[in-house]
Amino acid sequence: DQQVKQNSPSLSVQEGRISILNCDYTNSMFDYFLWYKKYPAEGPTFLISISSIKDKNEDGRFTVFLNKSAKHLSLHIVPSQPGDSAVYFCAASENRDDKIIFGKGTRLHILP
Amino acid sequence: DGGITQSPKYLFRKEGQNVTLSCEQNLNHDAMYWYRQDPGQGLRLIYYSQIVNDFQKGDIAEGYSVSREKKESFPLTVTSAQKNPTAFYLCASSTLAGVEQYFGPGTRLTVT
Numbered sequence: 001d002q003q004v005k006q007n008s009p010s011l012s013v014q015e016g017r018i019s020i021l022n023c024d025y026t027n028s029m030f031d032y033f034l035w036y037k038k039y040p041a042e043g044p045t046f047l048i049s050i051s052s053i054k055d056k057n058e059d060g061r062f063t064v065f066l067n068k069s070a071k072h073l074s075l076h077i078v079p080s081q082p083g084d085s086a087v088y089f090c091a092a093s094e095n096r097d098d099k100i101i102f103g104k105g106t107r108l109h110i111l112p
Numbered sequence: 113d114g115g116i117t118q119s120p121k122y123l124f125r126k127e128g129q130n131v132t133l134s135c136e137q138n139l140n141h142d143a144m145y146w147y148r149q150d151p152g153q154g155l156r157l158i159y160y161s162q163i164v165n166d167f168q169k170g171d172i173a174e175g176y177s178v179s180r181e182k183k184e185s186f187p188l189t190v191t192s193a194q195k196n197p198t199a200f201y202l203c204a205s206s207t208l209a210g211v212e213q214y215f216g217p218g219t220r221l222t223v224t
Contacts, residue, residue: 009152032211043116043202043215044155089154093211099170100213102147102154 003027004092006103014111019077021106023090026071030092034100035064035075038087085110116216118203123221133188133219135203144186145204145213148172155202161186162208190221197223
């Protein structure tokens with residue numbers, strides 16, 4: 001049973017527009033959420049995180065929104081750039097425990 | 113330069129052979145992890161270790177073994193008991209208190 005779900009396997013967005021990647025979770029004990037970015041044949045790199053005590057965290061072009069009642073979070077990238085083309089993994093952990101549960105990822109294509 | 117190294121990048125083995133994947137970090141992190149990624153799947157935890165000479169099974173530990181004799185090193189052995197060993201293997205590390213994990217570049221293992 002998947003505790004972290006990324007229901008869109010892929011997404012295409014025009015360069016310069018906003019990219020919105022979505023993630024749903026089922027475990028109400030999760031209190032820390034992360035987004036990782038991964039290029040082919042490379043390890044994922046940490047992008048941005050959010051604690052359950054917040055509903056928004058912003059870092060440059062990247063903003064993560066958390067809706068605890070809906071058990072939903074989203075990553076916004078504005079403006080989208082060609083280098084943003086990658087697979088994005090949503091991840092969650094419980095009580096800052098060391099085990100992180102990852103979603104299956106969403107492949108983002110930025111179109112010229 | 114601090115970071116995590118995995119070697120080799122590509123590894124080919126015959127079915128029935130054990131193979132050991134290397135993971136070294138110089139970030140002074142206490143915790144280290146092994147994940148497996150298959151096409152269309154998220155990252156699945158194989159084993160993790162929070163301290164030298166101690167490690168715990170993750171979600172898919174069957175057919176794998178690890179050791180943690182040194183803080184910097186966390187090798188993973190894929191044994192002949194692993195039914196589907198062909199995959200992309202990622203090693204990661206973190207501080208004990210931190211949830212963000214730093215990943216190595218990965219090793220693609222092909223077993224024929």
